[in-house]
Amino acid sequence: MNYSSRVKDLKTSPIRKLLPFSIEAKAKGKKIYHLNIGQPDIKTPESFFTSIANAKQEVLAYSNSQGDPDLIQATIDYYKTYNMEFEKDEILITNGGSEALLFALISTCDPGDNVIIPEPFYSSYTGFGSIVNIEVSPVTTKAENGFRLPTKEEMAKSINKKTKAIVISNPGNPTGVIYTKEEIQTLAELAVEHDLFIISDEVYREFVYDGEYTNFNDIEEVKDRVIIVDSISKRYSACGARIGSVASKNKELMALMLKLCQGRLCAPTLEQIGATELYKTPSSYFEKVNAEYKRRRDVLYNGLKDIDGVICHKPAGAFYTIAKLPIESAEDFVIFMLKEFELDGETVMMAPAEGFYSTPGMGKDEVRLAYVLNEEDLKKALKILKAGLEKYKSIKNSQK
Amino acid sequence: MNYSSRVKDLKTSPIRKLLPFSIEAKAKGKKIYHLNIGQPDIKTPESFFTSIANAKQEVLAYSNSQGDPDLIQATIDYYKTYNMEFEKDEILITNGGSEALLFALISTCDPGDNVIIPEPFYSSYTGFGSIVNIEVSPVTTKAENGFRLPTKEEMAKSINKKTKAIVISNPGNPTGVIYTKEEIQTLAELAVEHDLFIISDEVYREFVYDGEYTNFNDIEEVKDRVIIVDSISKRYSACGARIGSVASKNKELMALMLKLCQGRLCAPTLEQIGATELYKTPSSYFEKVNAEYKRRRDVLYNGLKDIDGVICHKPAGAFYTIAKLPIESAEDFVIFMLKEFELDGETVMMAPAEGFYSTPGMGKDEVRLAYVLNEEDLKKALKILKAGLEKYKSIKNSQK
Known part of the structure; x- marks a missing residue:
């Protein structure tokens, strides 16, 4: 066959x-x-289960393709605690961080295009890449020096005409690395200089033990290029909920990505109700x-x-x-x-x-x-x- | 950008x-x-909501990538009522019929390949096709003659070297057509003669008012070629659950498709618990x-x-x-x-x-x-x- x-x-x-x-x-x-x-x-915080149990509906209808408006608002409120400002049309709710990543890749790359990723990286990046025919151009980092990023010049060697985006995980799976302010700045410059998107997988944002998480939000020149991939899975120990999101200040990109959301109709309705409550969990x-x-x-x-x-x-x-x-x-x-x-x-x-x-x-x-x-x-x-x-x-x- | x-x-x-x-x-x-x-x-049957409310778990963990074993068994039992026999490794649980369709397309077609579909067809077929670079080669059917399929020879005109599958919806969205035994036989012959898969979207299987639903399962020669796309959305008025499935007697294909399931980790855990109960709904x-x-x-x-x-x-x-x-x-x-x-x-x-x-x-x-x-x-x-x-x-x- x-x-x-x-x-x-x-x-x-x-x-x-x-x-x-x-x-x-x-x-x-x-x-x-x-x-x-x-x-x-x-x-998993109790509120997840109780809100779903209490939300009994007569008809389990499709939710909005973009996502439940309450969950979108809760996501916006959550980002505010990180000084990340998003408007309603800058957030999409997805089937886990997995779908968020897939949509980000599809929206930025055609078949044969590539993305640069510091390796070692979360293996699903290549998995999703290959099912939609996107190649990975690795930037090697090493255990011996704590998996720090190479210089901008070194990283630029992995970029060619077909490179459309930089994909990173910060804090990092599988390395546990948190990128410094300088590393984030370097990635931003690289994106501007080579006309790339930055797909930043930040599902471990809360899990910081040493150092400090830095986001791209303060770097004005790169705002239109940053796509935040996110998920409640690890944040609230709710891996089975399959609720993730994409956030970007690039409204044009978000409007295109909304078409992808409409194609698959919606994320699960009940789990979005639970996720909305999770985002209200006290710090x-x-x-x-x-x-x-x-x-x-x-x-x-x-x-x-x-x-x-x-x-x-x-x-x-x-x-x-x-x-x-x-x-x-x-x-x-x-x-x-x-x-x-x-x-x-x-x-x-x-x-x-x-x-x-x-x-x-x-x-x-x-x-x-x-x-x-x-x-x-x-x-x-x-x-x-x-x-x-x-x-x-x-x-x-x-x-x- | x-x-x-x-x-x-x-x-x-x-x-x-x-x-x-x-x-x-x-x-x-x-x-x-x-x-x-x-x-x-x-x-939506009450059992959906009560089973989820009662299934309170401490940690909302990932479910199996293939699907919750109880739901897979319930799906197998459901198919038996239609004389469709499937084994455990012949079923995959997906994020709605949407993901089932996407996985079926990705597994059978590379970029530039095409599928033939009787038009008018459910618009998401082209949507999913185009995001994974699969073209649609239409077989036109007409309102004037009740959207019946053309002859085998007529349909074969839409097939070329790049054609990998026939996609149908039966009972049909948007036409309301139910394919006759003869039409199903013709499609099966077409698939064998041109070495094609049959992706059969049967999410409306229960909704038959005149005539009779026919499945491909009795046609031995075509068993390895048939991929059933399914969903609980319409069957139990549970559109927001996003629980679908793929079923195929082709174990090799299912093993390949399981890799796609592993890439996105799992379908939502709680909604699978509810879906398992739905499949036990009395006729x-x-x-x-x-x-x-x-x-x-x-x-x-x-x-x-x-x-x-x-x-x-x-x-x-x-x-x-x-x-x-x-x-x-x-x-x-x-x-x-x-x-x-x-x-x-x-x-x-x-x-x-x-x-x-x-x-x-x-x-x-x-x-x-x-x-x-x-x-x-x-x-x-x-x-x-x-x-x-x-x-x-x-x-x-x-x-x-």
Whole structure:
């Protein structure tokens, strides 16, 4: 049968690729600590569920294509707390951050165009790119220097005539990097000089432990070029709601993107009601959640430092880090941990980082770790990882 | 700014294009009977809301990318009632029928490929096609002969080397046509002879008033080629849930399409819980709903027949019909109805049918009417339409 090349060539998500091995391990009774996926264990604020339960409607009708007006207003109010000013026609509600990203890519790039992205990056960027025939031109950043951006001149080398946008994640998945004011300024200049859009995925905006989140909003020259991709998934631990948004001061772009929203009719009605309430959550919620993640970050970082040969920077935001392991193939090691290793009936699953790079050969010895488990579980997971790594190395050495 | 051509060239939905005129009319205090949009007024079964209210979870987590296993099982059980046998890996849950259609198109066509579709067709088919750079090669059907399919030879003229699939809606939106056993057989033969997939949008499967719904499932030779696009939106009057599905006996295709599902993570978690309950709704629900729609269909059809110069076939299924009006421009007429006409402070909104055709010039004098209003409102709407048409014709005649 003639399936399309774009779907045949689509890579399996590195986060979900090794799922069959974890299913098999669980079937054998092993307990798995999942460091591979960014599914937080934090409770979703109660208001989400109660507002939906109370909103009982007789007919579950389509909502507006642009989004529920109440949710749009709540989103505007939320952005105000970051000094980001948006008007009603500058916000679109989407099916998760995923659809927001897809719409941003489709609106800025035709087939054969490309976007530059600092690698390692969230693997769905290439996934969405390839199904709509957009290529990724990577700007490589490295574990050894904390995944900081290269100079403007260095980044410009990845730009060609077909480059239409810069895509970034800030705070960064999978690196945990928060871009400095200077880095944001550099990206803005790059966009102006090369006539590019900036697609800024800021779904981890609240998750800042060191340093400070900087937005593009204060840089006047770039206002028309910035497209904010957002989501309530991580912010309020509501991944299953699938409510995201696009925000841009470029009204012309938003009018074009609204046509994409109209094509798929609307985002889910009830979940938008819940999301509206979530945006009214008091800021004390974030203080508590952040303190929790900061403790977890510290547990993970200190634990990794304690393992021989592991190279790892201290992540400043989001809830991931990339660690370089003293082995050749992280994928082989992750499979080993699932298939062959256990400590008191337990093991650890991580995401091999190769899938977060688009330069061939990069990230083979790296893993992405999500610190979405409580401290006690994280400590156990680190103990297992350390023991597993020793065992794996000794097996590999004996095979030499 | 350099927006993509695919978004600049994207046509506005004919269903929503004239929305600004209706907003203006409402602001002036006019009541509008909406025959332009397929938003049913039928109550959503109570079980949808209660199951969601009772399913209170602590963490609203991602659901499976393929779909909630309970919903997949409920979908399988539902298909069994139509003698359509599917296994667990032959179903994917999507963000509405919209995403199901998008995934089916992406999986079968690369940019520059095309699909053949009997026109008039649901306008989102071209919308989704154009954002992923798939062209539509239309097979024209006509109001005068009840929108029946042409012969196989005639249809084959629309096929070329780049044609990858046949897309149909059965029962049909916007025509209300239900394909006969012979027509389904002809489409199956066409697919085999020209190596095409069949993307069959069957979201109106329950809405059959005359004749009988036929599925492709009994035609062995075509099993691997059929992709069923489905949705709970109309079936259970749950348009706002955004729960759809793809079903196909082609496991290889479904494995490829699962990668698309993984890319966007999952469909909304709570709405899947509600959808699972909806699929358990007793068949007596459909009997009542169908009897209601059949009465409405009769009211609309008889009313239209009663208007001088209107050409309209009796729709056998779904809840739409296309009517040819004795005027030159349906769009101009619909704008007239919203801006200039009223009967006791009320008017009617319809969808100009030109946007449901891809052959230039077709459908200019036609409108799509959705019979989603109760009988009394439908009768009023028809009275207003009749009076508006007379008034419009007399103005046009006086201008000659």
